[in-house]
Amino acid sequence: MSQQLTIALIQSQLHWEAPQQNRTMFEEKIDSISNDVDVIVLPEMFTSGFTMNPGNLDASEGIKTVEWMQNQAKKKNAAIVGSMVFQEDSKFFNRLWFVQPDGGLSTYDKKHTFTLAGEDKVYTAGNIRALIDFRGFKICPLICYDLRFPVWARNVENYDVLIYVANWPKPRIGAWDTLLKARAIENMAYTIGVNRIGQDNLGHEYSGHSAVYDALGNPIAYSEKEEIIYATLDKGHIESNREKLKFLEDRDDFTLK
Template identity: 70%
Template sequence: MPSTLNTALIQTDLYWEDPVSNRKMFEEKIAGIPADVDLIVLPEMFTTGFTMKPENIQLSEGEGTVKWMKQIAQQQNKALVGSIVFQENGKFFNRLFFISPEGRTQVYDKKHTFTLAGEDEVYEAGHEKLIFQYKGFKICPMICYDLRFPVWARNTEDYDVLIYVANWPKKRINAWDTLLKARAIENMSYCIGVNRTGKDGLDFEYPGHSAVYDVLGETLAFSEDEKILYATLDKEHIESTRKKLRFLEDRDRFNLIG
């Protein structure tokens, strides 16, 4: 069983509501990622930007992007994770896909839709937390606004890695920095946050600040620039720290209702 997980975080500007151009851009960036990387993390709505006009996106683009993710994962022998605009049964979702190199697919629909932008009026909220296994690591992926709700991320499953993909604006970036580190410390897990850069079609600015924190909140990677960040996650670090500092064993016991 592997004891490390090599990750790559793609922090970049996005073409507004243009899946074709974004897929091409990401494909070019992914082609230059080293062979030993196991998992590539893409931003929230990585083919469109954070649009509240999903009707501007062709219905076929969701399935088209999933097909593209599977092709890239197989060709590069790396797993991909990121969220896109996805339409199903006449409803829109901010849906995250995890695709393994073998084509195994896991999905997570954003639980906390961003009411400040009216996301709750456009996209259906998810109700199920996702934990998946990859190369010996238990991984919990979430999306942007979910970061503000610690109970939803509470580590009752003893997961190893918490991932947030986001379009988090510059004006509230201090909250992003603070909460990512807090989620790592309180859950005694690695915490990965991938944000975008640039300006979107509504003129909102995004400053990057993608980061990786270890189970004690120490910074393994951080950048404000448009670039690919790399970090190696170590299973032994998780296990030895939790064994020495048994904080998770003292967590409060309660169940979520509704």
Template identity: 60%
Template sequence: MADKLNVALVQTPLVWEDPAANRNVLENFIRGIRENTDLVILPEMFTTAFTMTPQHIAKEEGPATINWMQDLGGELNLAITGSIVFQDGDNFYNRLCFVTPDGSVHTYDKRHTFTLAGEDKVYQAGRERLIVSFKGFRICPLVCYDLRFPVWSRNTENYDLLIYVANWPAPRVAAWDILLKARAVENMSYCIGVNRIGTDHTGHEYAGHSAVYDALGSTIAYSEEETVLYATLEKEKLDEVRGKLKFLQDRDAFTLQP
């Protein structure tokens, strides 16, 4: 139905800088998800983990992963999204891809590169947000560190669902929990965060806490384990809340500088 969106959040460890191995693991998860799933959401840099050495990844791996998303999504009739290392010319991007069942590819380059890890020295920052219309929902997908910047996330385009894909480390996971709820409430939108778990090659630990929140900040789904989380988002319920609580009508008007 056009007014419902069935989502599946894949929360798993990632293999360091090994796209083929990660595609293999993730494909097993995706092939095992519930029937009637509309959208599968994968973590940030789901083929490599959060690497600051993208030159270790063959340039062909970016297009190969997008082709994999197209083939798998088309076969299973679902959309797949998550971010990957992508090389374009001499530049590297932390590029989120949203691939619909018909094979259409929508991309967003992470705007807020994570300076604490030196991501800004390695990856080019994006400049434009992405809004995808899918199954009756307007969706704004963002990446990890973008979560800390409410102006960039602000619901100025009447989206219905805000998505963050991440490699958010365990020592700061309390901030992840708080900010996901805050983004849902202040934007009167569903908000989904998909994080990885496990320990990466650099020793950083990840605690998951992938979650789905409604426009009032109530928890629809949450986990700290290796799992697939499921949720059904209902446009009618969202419209009802927005109709009663017209907070978005009072939002500030502003423009962003490049």
């Protein structure tokens, strides 16, 4: 029998620079999940929106949110994934947390900070990918603008699932749709993108398009409205297609510097 992983994608509006309000909102949404799920994915900067003024948030909010994620993960017996503004050693990070039901923590700091919005001037970029083994699947989580850079996502470790959390604006949503599908095809991995919807305090509009693609690039979940989207990933789908097609065996060797 194939191993399966059930994912819940929470596509939501965000309250601007209001961590407690966002935690309360997402807790209500998480509580509404009646299905047994393994992983719950939240958008990028889910406690604040895509703010370039992280100093407006109290420095304690990062730790509060991580503790909240641990509580939610334990309560639902599911991993919780999402990125937030996180302050550490007087630096700000757009840091993704993968929080397991037993309280275990994995982190990833966004490598490709979004220069168009000045993110590179405010947040410290990371340079290490995270690879997480969870319930029989190897997962690689990345953040928003990383989607435009295929070398950073290249599947050289034979991961099973690629996750992008995002605040991807409506004017460029066509690129989001196309690149998510491309990442799935070229890496022969399930690819998940969770975006927000609504309008932020800077007037930017977000149209969702959260989606899940299988290892051949076929869409298996998609939404443009505020809702929780479900998808079940099958390890057998990955293994059978990689065995049959063997595309990853022909990938180029390279080293990142």
